[in-house]
Amino acid sequence: MPAPFRIVFEQRAETPKYLSALVPLISVLAALVAGALFLTATGYSATDTYKNMLDDGFLTYRGITETLGLSTVLICTGIAAAFSFQMNLYNIGGEGQLYLGMIGGAWAGLALGPHLPSFVMIPLVLIIGSFAGAVWIFVPAFVRARLGTSEIVTTLLLTYVASSLLKHFINTPDSFFRAKNVAFPQGRNVADSAALSPIGDTRLYPTFFVVVALALFLYWLVKKTEFGYRIQVIADSPRAAHYAGVSANRTTMSVMLLSGALAGLGGATLIVGPFARLDQGITLLGYGYAGIVVAALARNNFAGIIVSGILFAGLRVGGEKLQISTDTPKHIGVMMQGAILLFALGGEAFRRYKIRAVRMKAVAQ
Amino acid sequence: MSNTSHEVASGPYHSGGAAPSALSAHSVSKRFPGVLANDSVDFDIQPGEVHTLLGENGAGKSTLAAMLCGLYQPDSGYIARNGQRVVLSSPRAGLQHGIAMVHQHFRLVDRFTVAENVILGSRNLSFVLDRRSINERVSEVAESYGLPIDPTATVGDLSVGQRQRVEIVKALYQGAEILLLDEPTAVLVPAEVEKLFENVHAMTQAGKSIVFISHKLGEVVEISDRVTVLRGGKVTGHVSGRGATDTKDLARLMVGRDINLGTQRASHPTGHEVLQIRDVSLNVNGVNVLSNISFNVHEGEMVGIAGVAGNGQKELADTIAGLLSPTSGSISIGGATATDRGPIHARELGLAYVPEDRLGMGLVPSMSILDNLLLTRDRHIVVDRASVRPEATRLIEQFEIKANGPDHLARKLSGGNAQKVLLARELSGGRTATKLLVVCSPTRGLDVGAIETVRRLLDDARSAGQAILLISEDLDEIMSLADRILVLYRGSIAHETPGETAQIATVGAAMAGLTTGVNG
Amino acid sequence: MKKLWKLAATAAAASLLVAACGGSDSASDTTQAPAEGADVKVAVVYLGVPDDKGWTYQHEQGILQLEQELGVEVKRVENVPEGAESEATFEALAAEGYQLIFATSFGYGAPMAKVAVNHPDVCFQWATGAKFLLTKAGGGEFADFDALPTNLGTYFGAAEEARYLSGIAAGKATKNNKIGYVAAFPIPEVLRGINAFTLGARSVNPDATVQVTWTKTWFDPTIEKQAAESLLDAGVDVMAQHQDTTEPGLAADAKGAKWVGYNSDVKEAAPKAWLTAPTWNWGPFYTKTAQAVAGGTCPTDEYYGNMQDGMVTLASFGESVDAETQSLIEEKKAATIAGEFAPFTGPINKQDGSAWLADGEKAELGFLLGEMLFFVEGVVGSAKG
Known part of the structure; x- marks a missing residue:
């Protein structure tokens, strides 16, 4: 029947x-x-698990500061992804641009840090990191704008190259980035002037507020400015853009480069923040890829990304702690x-x- | 209203005789969120009859047709077939009752042959297809109604008119006794329309019933045995008799007021040359789309470009607007060269351009009316919407645009209102005052009320001294509006004639490529 | 710099003594231990999972021993990537009230030291670590040794002793004198192992060469397997490894080659290929350290175990290792434990044939730990990775 x-x-x-x-x-x-x-089916207590995730991610002092700290980089990669997505460009190589942001930021912190005071160095690290991220997306942006080559493939491929580059800089014996006189390959700490102090005894850095302000600025940029207007026209109807004399090529380049720069900024916040050096561990954390999720959760709304970035960071912090505060394995989180x-x-x-x-x-x- | 020849419905309408109707709707109503699309509508059709559903866009004719063929079910009331009450739960159920719909957008597989498309969806197929016998049967069905088609042709290679024929043959092959034709002439050129009407006669001769859905008054009068006029989901009149009624009466029933579609042709002298086109040729991917085109448009003059779609009209308009660079030749607007300088430069010289494609080219669907007004204007680094808002509100009022205000999204506008927004923007000037208006198919798909407004707006612009280049596939429109008519055929001007003395037969022949050369 | 290493070496030497005593202590304490250790909260942080049949597995065996002997339940935190973000894990463990935290990978050092400063009441132990690396001079963040947290110890052992012995088995087993070695990172720990292994192999087979391939990862089954296969394609008939999984051995087995494992006695993984393996026995150290913490003291030595105290062991022999070879190895093993033999005793040449150690000269421990960044004669490949 x-x-x-x-x-x-x-x-x-x-x-x-x-x-x-x-x-x-x-x-x-x-x-x-x-x-x-x-x-429940696998024999764990759902209420305990959730209570722990909630506590450890949001409700305890330690938890919420960890969450906001982690959200800093996730908001960066989130707005990086959303910035391209809103124009129907799919920069999914935020991960690689993040590595370049770390490399660029670490370079600034190592090469220029010893000579410059902190109030110059911190912005400089962030700017050079962003620039490095933009450099990394330049070729995908260019071939996309000029030849229409799928940026999905090119940005993703370059992520693998970026990962190798990062490892190369850490592992090569005489690398500028490598800690000297240290047997084990690891990044050299940037100069003190290029490292921020966290707030109190937390791992939350002032860069969080910079990134939140940046997200709000982008929100304004897209809603209120000529540049945002152009993005919306091109995203919705490329033919209308052509009709109105709006150059899709130039805007495509700008949007892609900015997207890469934002992901690079994420890497640079790690340099002035919790990492303070090139760290191979970043390749296992997937912050760049997480940005795609954060952007998707907020449906590319920049103000929404602040919320989704914090939410996702909290889930992650709470999930990471599950195996410590309970017996729930990490993969449940x-x-x-x-x-x-x-x-x-x-x-x-x-x-x-x-x-x-x-x-x-x-x-x- | 009592002086017209219609009868206001007061119950199921029968054209007399005791025989049950082939198909009838009894007091059917259908509600969609926020709108009562059909309100107690009665309708019936006899075997061998052409019964037209006439109404503006949104009047409810498509909803009624959808209920008649089983696409929708009525919320109240019922459908009867041969006097027996039926429930048509799906188009397939409709087909089982011999009712088939030919949609405006064809549902054919381009890569299949005609015969394959025709038998697609038939239930009684043997596992192994005997192509030859199928081809024969398809041909047989087609020819018996005067619909000659080659069953072995690939659908992708066919013209629009031929594809429509395939859809009709498919319906007939599946045993349809009642065919619903949804705006069938919208996609056809004049010659194809004539051919379609012949086919319709052949089918009614064979006892088939045709429900003809249209908003074009002229053809409705020509083809229909009876007309049911809908407005706002209600029946406003049942009118009988082919040609026995006046289009003015029908228009009044449709719109609810008197309509005037005529315009005053250039009664005043034309001034300077605003647009000068000299020997313009355009080659796209090795194909000569435009060849050696030269003509002028003067102040206060409307030049009409007639032609069958795809003869270079769109490219001509885009070239003038600076969107395409001509391979050779020159274009000047207001005496200044506009060749190869881009769209913004052209607009600075006084160009306004209403493209054929309203949503997606002329307007950005996801943007508000306000933002769409800004599309062709100078925008500051921070877009100053506040200062444009009063103008937007004024234009909405002035152009009678049905919208909730300047923030109404373009994609939520009806076709007519979208066109009015586009015209409002282009006529109101942007970077400079408009000197030259290039407008493509300005009334296509619009209902009568909107057509009237648009034509009046064009007329006003001409009276105000603007030069207008009207590019349209609607020959009637060009014939009744243009001061001068040029026929574009395969990228060349095949015929030129003053609008007042133009003969439809001559122009039509030029459109079909039957004459060459430029006459007077 | 050199002085610091000497300092480290001295500390290590001192800890050897502690270990020697401690070893016997823990053995005698076993019976009453549960009551004593029951109230100590211990956690261990793993890079991978406990059933990797390698590095983490071997630590897990030690933790199991601790649990059994002291009757406590140890908190295991798995899959924690090395680097800055591991700080959160150590911070969380300290905040949860764990009194003793073992970090079983090198990359945990710096983040853990940061946390140690904020939690002076928690005892932190860093496997394979060296305190020097936490100081500015070593690339770390602390001004000097005095500035280091006083609740942090390191622990490791002289795997090179067992490496040398396993090299003897490999030297005897090779038919074409070509031995392969899948290695993780070009750092002293790994280079020491390769060199000791090569010396062992060439002590019984002077024509043998050891070809090295770098993976730049401790734990990655796919990469390890690919590296092993490329060595096998190059014709090696014995495979050795400094990796955490059994993949190099399985690859060798598939080609009919022999295999010297690492970390764990996992003969059953490829019984035909298995020769032997340098392995770790962390149990006594873990038990002893937990007992000390329960007693209120946190060992802050740079503990360097060896075959004598049993932290470093040699796995059982595979079926293809003949009796003669076995007795040869056992003999050398006894001498090592007795302190009569050390692998890095001259004459030894460097890879390019230049002299390194003169006849009878012994390498200093400090040098071995921090400065062995070259290959000895007989190794094929680049010591720079």
Whole structure:
């Protein structure tokens, strides 16, 4: 016997405002419910796990400062990704540009740091790191703008090159970046003038506030300026841009370079912040890739990225601590992050479509 | 209203006789969020009859047609086939009752042959296809209604008119007794329209019923046995008789007021040359799209470019607007050279350009009316929306644009209102006062009320001394508006004639490439 | 610089003595240990997972021994990447009230030292570490040795002793005198091992050469396997490794070559290929350190174990190692434990044939730990990676 109902997707003409706010919330809740089922099935206490994740990610002093500290780099890579995504350019090589930001920032901190005072060095490290990130995306940006070559492939490929470059700079015996007289290959610490102090006894650095301000600035930039206007025209209708004499090539270049610079900035915040040197460990942390998720969660809204960046950082901090505060293995935390992303993206369907169960009617004979 | 020849519906309408209608709708209503698309609509059609659903965009004719073929189910009321009440739960169920819809956008597989497309979706296919017998049967069905098509041709190679024929043959092959044709002439050139009407006659001769959906008054009068006029989801009139009614009456039923589509042709003398085109040729990927085009447009003059789609009209407009660089030749606007200087330069010389493609080229769909007004204007580094807002509000009022205000998104505008926004922007001047207006298919897809407004706006612009280049595939429009008519055929000007004395047959022949040379 | 290393070496030498005594202590303490150690909260941080059959597995064995002997449950934190971000893990463990934290990888040193400053009541132990590296002179963040946190110790051992012995097995096993070595990073720890292994091989087979391939990773099954396969393609018939997984051995086994493992006795992984392996026995050190912390003191030595105290051991022999070879190795092993033999005793030439140690000359421990950045004669490849 056929099912008496069928599921019908009806495209919404317009997404109600309340849904735009509600859907991410419901997505997170749904992910938590799915996670709870999984946790229970595998013999862990869902309530304990969640309570711990919440406490360790958001509610304790240590937890929230760790979260805000981690969110600094995630907001950077998030706005980097969103900046390109909003123009339908897919820079998914934020990870590689982040490495270059570290390399550029570390270079500045090592080469210039000893000669310059802190109030010059800190901005300089951030600027040179951003510049390095932009340099790294230059070729993908250029071939995309001129030849239409898929930036997805080129930016991703360059991430592997960046990873090798980073390792090369750390491992090569006489590398400028390598700690001298140290047997084990590791990065050399940047000059003190190029390193910020964290706030109090936390691992939260003042760069967090810079990055938040930058995200808000980008929000304004896109909504209110001629540059943002051009981006919106090109993203929506390239032919309208052509019609109005808006150069898509130039804007493509600008947007891609800025996207790379923002990811590079993320790497530079690590240099003036918690890392203070080139560190191979970065290749295992995936902050650049996480930026794609952060951008997707916020649907490329720069103000929203501040929230999604903090949320994602908190999940990660809470998830990392799970195996310390409980006996839950680390991968449970990772799975929760994945689940929330899946549900958040799945939730898009609810925003765009109305989903109804329709009673099947028999054809009259 | 009592002096018109229509009868206001007061219940199921029958054209007399006791025989049950082939298909009828009884008091059907359909509600969508925020709109009552059909409100207690009655409709019926007899075997061998052409019954037209006439109405403006959004009047509810497509909704009614969708319920008649099973795409939608009525919220209340019912559909009857041969007097028997039926529930059509899907288009397939409709087809089982012999009802088929030919959509405006064809649903054919380009890579398949005609015959393959025709048999696609038929239930009674044997596992192994005997191509020859299928081809024969498809040809047989087609020819019996005067629809000659080659069953072995690949659909991708066919013209639009031929594809429409394939859709109709497909419906007939599947056993349709009642065909619903949704705006079938919208995509056709005049000759193809004539051919379609012949086919419609052939089908009604064979006892088929045709539900003809249209908003074009002239052709409705020509083809219909009966007309049901819808406005705002309600039936405003049932009119009978081919040619027995006046288009003015139908227009009034459609729009709810009197309509005047005529314009005053240049009654005043034309002034200086505003647009000068000299020997312009354009070669795109090795193909000569435009060859040695030369003509002028003067102040206060409207020059019409007629032609079948794809003969270089779009490229001509884009070249004048600075979007394409001519391979050779020169263009000047207001006496200054505009050749190869880009769109912004052209606009600074006084160009305004209404492209054929409104949403996606002329307007950015995801942007507000306000932002769309800014598209062709000078924007500051920080976009100063506040100072443009009063003008936007004024233009919305002046051009009678149905919108919630300057922040209304372009993609949520109806076709007519989108066109009005585009015209409002282009006519109101941007970087400089508009001297030259290039406008492509300005009324395509618009309903009668909007067509009237748009034509009036063009007329006003001409009266104000602007030079207008009107490029349109709608020959009627060009014939009734243009002071001078040029026919573009394969990238060359094949014919030139003053608008007042133009003969439709001569112009039509030039469009089809049957004459060459420039006459007077 | 040299002085500092000497300092480190002295500290290491001193700790040897402690270890020698401590070893016997812990053995005698076993019976009453559970009561004594029961209230000490211990955590261990792993780079990978405990069942890697390599480095982490071997630490896990030591932790299991600690748990058994002291009756405590140790908190294990797995998959923690080395580098700055591991700081959060150490901070969290300290905040959770763990009194003793073992960090089982080199890259944890700097972040852990940072945390140690803020938690003077917690005892931190850094495997394979060297305090010198935490000072400015060594590229670290602390001004000098005096500025180092006083609650941080390091521990490691003289694997080179067992490396030499396993080299004897390899030298005897090779038919074409070509031995392969999959190595992680060109650092003294690894170079020491390669050199000792080569000396051992050439002590029984002067024609043998050891070809080295660098992976630049401690733990990556895929890369380790690829490196081994490229060596096998180059014709080696015995495979040795300084890696954490069994992949090089499995690759050797697949080609019918022999295998000298590392870290753990995992003969069963490839019984036909297995010769032997230098292995670690961390249990006594872990137990003893936990006991000390329970007693209120945090050992802050730079502990350097060896075969004598049992931190370094040699795994069981594979079936293809003949009795003669076995007795040869056992003989050398006894001499090593007795302190009569050290692998780096002259005459030894460097890779380019130039003299390094004169006849009878012994290398200093400080030099071996910090300055052995070259290959000895018989090694093929670049010591710079």
